[in-house]
């Protein structure tokens with residue numbers, strides 16, 4: 395990763411770059427900062443810069459053999475420790491090295507920006523928390539015995555120091571106290587209180603602040619072809635957290651699409667315009683299964699809301715203002731007689747989409763059933 399790919403954080407980047415330029419890279423550093431501030435992205439850019447054969451005053455070259463391997467996270471002198479847990483694939487004694495392939499793929503896909511829940515979701519574990527085990531520390535001790543492959547620094551990035559168990563922490567402490575030659579440890583953490591004071595005191599603290607609103611805004615405008623006003627809203631609400639900014643921004647685009655498309659769909663169902671419904675189905679067939687599913691889920695959510703409106707408990711319905719009016723109006727067509735079949739219809743359609751049904755046939759069929767349900771009285 396290049397420093398130029400890290401969102402904002404120019405002051406931190408400058409400090410890290412200068413530490414390399416002046417040959418004052420501390421062998422153990424603790425990057426402490428809130429979620430979405432870019433700790434992992436900074437650590438990756440820093441590691442790449444340290445071992446780059448052709449670095450400039452502001453960034454790695456990106457093309458030397460070291461940079462190429464660093465970008466793929468496959469550099470033999472780059473090591474990772476991160477929380478793991480039992481999964482379908484690893485049924486006992488989990489440790490980082492057993493998940494290295496998944497880790498590399500995920501970090502590259504996410505460009506270094508994700509939280510612990512994203513990682514656990516990616517591993518397919520629900521409600522399980524990961525841990526950094528003594529096995530992880532042993533593996534690093536074993537790897538660091540050998541000379542570095544390229545004669546450069548051996549860099550270990552430890553993600554989520556909060557998740558280290560006491561035995562592993564003790565082993566890491568010994569390593570930090572008497573580090574092998576030319577090794578660097580970059581420890582990443584969000585919660586200062588959850589870190590053992592003994593570990594904290596042995597690492598040089600690099601505080602990573604929240605990303606500024608203007609850096610977030612700039613990055614959103616760069617990543618998406620969007621109106622400045624939309625990006626500004628997301629940037630402000632995200633409060634310095636790039637992961638949250640992405641989530642807010644992507645959701646708001648999708649929500650808007652779902653709302654408008656749903657309005658259009660219901661209008662056509664009321665009109666019972668078969669030709670237009672057929673065009674509608676052909677159109678929605680082109681947006682991809684994930685979006686189709688998201689659209690149907692939105693519909694499902696709406697029918698459930700419809701029931702709440704009718705039961706005079708509209709305070710329970712949480713919606714943006716412009717959608718609220720439509721929902722209130724729409725709710726009058728949802729009644730005790732048709733709401734359950736409507737919910738069932740949406741659930742079945744979602745299931746069919748998941749099972750790779752032909753989307754244009756599916757949406758046409760669902761539309762015709764919806765036409766009938768809307769006409770149903772209590």
Ligand SMILES: [Zn+2]
Nearest residue numbers: 446455458461
């Ligand atoms: Zn390079």
